[in-house]
Amino acid sequence: MLKCKSILHPTDFSEYSRPAFEVACSLARDNKAELHLAHVIPPIVVGYGHGVVPPDPDVRRREVEQMLESLKAEAAPLSVTIHVEDGEAAPAVLSLADRIHCDLIVLGTHGRTGLARLLMGSIAEAIVRKAKCPVLTVKIPDKR
């Protein structure tokens, strides 16, 4: 029996995440699952110099929370929990997946861009490889 009661969808709010968000919502609906929407705020790297002001982390966090709340509203009436994590994206997502004991991670990927992709590291690849639970990768549909 497919046990899929908790679905994690990490998003970077880009167009690549959109199809994955829609698939995650559909699966949550079909399985009556809890949907976890997450965004990871990467560490701030600032090149110090005259006139450079580091971004305010609290402001950034509030923006992210608002964007996640907006996705949560779109997903209604699904049961949705939002998570704002800090750190490097892949380890943060994997750690969250462990903490919430998710049954499935639904990830947006950048699609086919040739064999060079196989040799390049990416957040999605790291999650796909290291996750302990099943991972569903979803690409942006071809615009052919």
Place this chain on the structure above:
Amino acid sequence: MFKKILLPVDLSNRHDAALRIAIEHARQSGGEVELFHVIEKISDVPIEEERDFYDKLKVKAEKHMNKLAEKLKQAEVRYRREIRIGHRCATIVQHADEEKFDVIILTAPKIDLNSSDGWGSLSYKLSILAPCPVLLVK
């Protein structure tokens, strides 16, 4: 939500979890599962030159797929079987594209993070190159 489900299989016995999940999705959607096996082509040797060799592999693959098909039959899920000769990854990607599958369900090997083994496996390549969503079952 996935009606056309592609389940690539090799001749190992490690597909139970992927098959179970494929059955569950097909039941949920009223969809169909295609068991798909690719016999890896020997590079630079025309298929006709090694026809007997490929035929033997095909018979072996058919026997193995019959066992998997039996489980689909028991679960009352519609299914198809397909065997091709070619490069595994490219053939699966091309087939998924041509036939407009909704999802590919695959068994992913467990990776030892302290070893380099398994990192270039078919399942991880497919998750990057496939035209449709790919569900990797661990």
